[in-house]
Amino acid sequence: MEELRSKLSTLKTADMKAISLLEDLFVPVNFKRNLLLSSNLTGISAANLYYISNGLVKGVISGLKNEYCLWIINQGFIVPGSGFLTGIETNENIEVLAETRGYSLNLLRADTIARNNINMYRMLLEIYEETLLEGRKREIMLRMKKAADRYKYFHKNYPTLSNRLTLEQQAEYLHIDRKYFYNIRN
Numbered sequence: 001m002e003e004l005r006s007k008l009s010t011l012k013t014a015d016m017k018a019i020s021l022l023e024d025l026f027v028p029v030n031f032k033r034n035l036l037l038s039s040n041l042t043g044i045s046a047a048n049l050y051y052i053s054n055g056l057v058k059g060v061i062s063g064l065k066n067e068y069c070l071w072i073i074n075q076g077f078i079v080p081g082s083g084f085l086t087g088i089e090t091n092e093n094i095e096v097l098a099e100t101r102g103y104s105l106n107l108l109r110a111d112t113i114a115r116n117n118i119n120m121y122r123m124l125l126e127i128y129e130e131t132l133l134e135g136r137k138r139e140i141m142l143r144m145k146k147a148a149d150r151y152k153y154f155h156k157n158y159p160t161l162s163n164r165l166t167l168e169q170q171a172e173y174l175h176i177d178r179k180y181f182y183n184i185r186n
Helices: 002-009 016-025 108-112 118-142 146-157 159-164 166-171 178-185
Strands: 027-031 036-038 048-062 067-073 075-076 093-104
Touching: 002 016, 002 048, 002 067, 002 108, 016 093, 016 108, 016 118, 027 048, 048 108, 067 166, 093 108, 108 118, 146 159, 146 166, 146 178, 166 178
Parallel strands: none
Antiparallel strands: 027 093, 036 093, 048 067, 048 075, 048 093
């Protein structure tokens, strides 16, 4: 629980009362490798906010013919892929790539308690904002036209993550064909 407390303490909107409330609401979770969490509204993760303290998970979305990697993290928050507040469904799923430890927050329960603590809402909003901004950084990386530039950016800005991923996972995350990926690595 110490890593969660430490992360919550870094939030600009954090205060001790809201941190304690959130700590009491987060439940420790362990995910086995190859577990798949559905993010649609009827799925297990639809109304949960996760904090990954150690592990490796990836978000994927199913298209008409393919599956696309949206994100991969080894530490940090995962917000629901489907709209918890908007009710908009997506085909996003969470795949566990390695044994993963973390915490889960039931947002329905948190919403009920946060009604009496506006700062807790502000902390949750900040978590969503941080996640959105991190997603923008990934989006910028993926918009780089040259695959070699994406590869360099990824290794420079995400060194811990790049060291945890297999070459195939890196190629998938960077949207680079595997055959070409091996050429740009050298």
